[in-house]
Structures are given as C-alpha cells and as structure tokens.
Amino acid sequence: MEDTLTVWLVIAGTAVITFCLRFSFIALQGRIEIPQVVQRVLRYTPVAVLTAIVVPLLLNPKPGFTVAPDNLRLIAAVAAFFIARASRNILFTVAGGMLLLWSLQAVFR
C-alpha cells in the first residue's frame, strides 16, 4: 500500500503534539516555578483519571446511556475492586478478575 502525504503528516503531527504535551512541564521545571498549590491539587490526578477511564468502560454507556443489567464485567470488576483492596497486588487483581469473568461467562452464556 502506498501512503499518501496526508498519512505521514498525520503521523508526524500526532507524534510532535503528543510529545510536546508530555514534555511541556517536565522540560520547563526549574526554569519556571510551578506553584505549590497546583502541585498539591494534582495529587488527585492518578485516582481521578484512572477512575474516569474505567467507570465508562465498565458501564459501557454509549452516548444515550444504556446500562446492561446482565453486565458480567461489572460484577467481575466489583469483585476485583475488593481483591485489590485486600491484596494491594495488581497481578492478583487481574488474575482474580479474569478468572471470575471467565467463570461467569461459562455459567451465564
């Protein structure tokens, strides 16, 4: 397949934009001082962002909002949440969650 100029412009542009966003404040650190308040507030970023990614994935609300009552993934995810709280171990969480999902699928599908 022959790539058009458009394809390479998109790849180059996407790469440059993404890198600049990531590098921005890492590069500027030391030259400009990031206010303490901002640093403090951003402590909640990991928890907030990860939850914001995961919850829609689980409820799968397509625009228009549908929550399936037979959402096996949601059940496995809730169980995985408690495995994670108890074990503080990501491998256990992933393995436990997958095993539970496969079991639920074997029983209900």
Add this chain to the structure above:
Amino acid sequence: MSPRSEFLAGIKHLLPSTPGIVMFSAVVGVAAAAAEVSVMAAAMMGLLVFAGSAQLVAVQMVAAGAPVLVILFTVLVINLRLVMYSISVAPYFRHLPLKWKALLAHMLTDQVYAFSVLHFENRPDSPHKHWYTLGAGLTLGVPWVIAGVAGFLLGASIPRSWSLDFTLALTFIGLVAPAMKDRESLAAALTAGVVAVAAVALPMRLGLITAALAGIAAGTWVERWKTR
C-alpha cells in the same frame, strides 16, 4: 533502591498490564489496516506516538478522509490530560539531564504515569526513581509496538470471547482501589467516575478531562473542608 532494583520494580509492576496493552494496540493495528496505510506507517505511529486513544482516533479519521488540521486538533484535545501528567511528575525528574527527561516524557502513558507517581509518593527521596519509569515504559512500549504490527498483519485473530481487553480495566482497578486511602481520594474517584459517565457523550473524549478535573476539584474541596 539501586537503579537495577528500581528498573526491575517498574517491569514487575507493569507486567500484569501487558495483556490489556497488547489487545488495545492490536485493535489500533486492525484499524490502521482498515485505513489502508502501510505497515511501516502503523509501526512508526505506535513507536512515535505511543498514545492509544489518540492513535485510534487519528487512524479512523484518516480512513474517513478528514482534513489533517482537524485530525491534529482532535489529537491535541484528546491528549490534553498529558499536560496534567507532565506538571504532576515534573518535580520528580527535576534533577535529570534533558535526554533522560525527553525519554521519560515520551513514555508517559496513563498507566506509566499513574504507576510512577503512586510509586514515587511512598519514596520521594529515592535517587534512582527514574529507572522505575524507564522499566515501566519499556514494559508497555515494546509490546505496544509489536502488538500494533501484529494486529495490522494478522487482523483480529484473538477471539473476542477471551475478553482479554478486560485486563486493562482490571489493571486500573488494581491501581486505583488501594490508592483510595482517605476521604479526599475517595471523593476524587467517586466524582470523576460519576462525571465520566454523565459526560460520555461529549465529543473528542472531552468527558475524560472534564471528569478528571471534577475529581481533582472534589478531592481538593474535601481536603479544605477537613482542615478547616
């Protein structure tokens, strides 16, 4: 911790995430094949961009024949959250040479960022913590590029019924659940989750950054309210 043990810790912590990453990248590869770009273009994109949602949307917009500037603007909006990561992680990399900073910046995906910051919080004074991020970044980055090419060449050859994409959600749960350790972080998580669902229909994945900012605001508000 020595550079070696930091590096190995980064690998070890991120290994459970690789099935999810492989599935995600394979999906992007399949989309790239459908958009009729070359395998070289698909591989370069995985290597140089290393940001799943942005790659997927860019590829789909190329297939739809959208203008370059519109595609790039969309990518910019989707990836705005990376600026938050950059600000948040910057103090930890303050002492590093520019080359290291650039390398680590390129590896700052959602997971590499979250794992790194949560790891650093427990040991802010470790002098070799950048090795952790390098280990984490390579553990996701290498499978990311390979799986993208594999997805392009093989198509969707892993059955959907295996539900391997679910490991991505499980990784995030494994990371978030123990991090909800006080009322502030609980408020941040709950608010972000609710807003993310409510705002899911917003274009250009703006729901994600809206939800993240709402969560951060909620966490901060509870913190102020507690200390008053």
